Amino acid sequence: MKALIQRVASASVVVEVDCVAEINTGLLVLLGVIESDTQKEASSLASKVLNMRIFNDAEGKMNLSLLDVGGEALVVSQFTLYADARKGNRPSYIQAARPEIAEPLYKTFVAEMEKLMGKKVPTGIFGADMKVQLVNDGPVTIILETTGEKP
Numbered sequence: 754m755k756a757l758i759q760r761v762a763s764a765s766v767v768v769e770v771d772c773v774a775e776i777n778t779g780l781l782v783l784l785g786v787i788e789s790d791t792q793k794e795a796s797s798l799a800s801k802v803l804n805m806r807i808f809n810d811a812e813g814k815m816n817l818s819l820l821d822v823g824g825e826a827l828v829v830s831q832f833t834l835y836a837d838a839r840k841g842n843r844p845s846y847i848q849a850a851r852p853e854i855a856e857p858l859y860k861t862f863v864a865e866m867e868k869l870m871g872k873k874v875p876t877g878i879f880g881a882d883m884k885v886q887l888v889n890d891g892p893v894t895i896i897l898e899t900t901g902e903k904p
Contacts, residue, residue, distance in 0.1 A: 759894045774827055792861045793866065820870065
């Protein structure tokens, strides 16, 4: 499982013309899943994302987590995180999990975040063509991966 997390001042997801999710200060999480990922990895990664100390403290040092600052999170499924472009110019997505495997793990990840945050976590629409807008704060962008990934 792979999460690309971005510290944001704001972020939103639009499907067709409707804004389906939006947040203010917090994290935009783009989440990719592979076939070998498990619910345990989804829960563990959600906890890791929420506890990453990437928000500034009073001294301007990145020393606080999303939980510490009471920020929001927006989670968007993104199978293209597993693009393999080593050969040719057209990426292969063969590593990405099929929707029947990816969607339940995506939902587990979101449910674990909601449990740990004690509030609803807005999401994109799984499998939809989405327009994601964000104001990256910092900019801070970090990639986290679980051990389920095959080389």
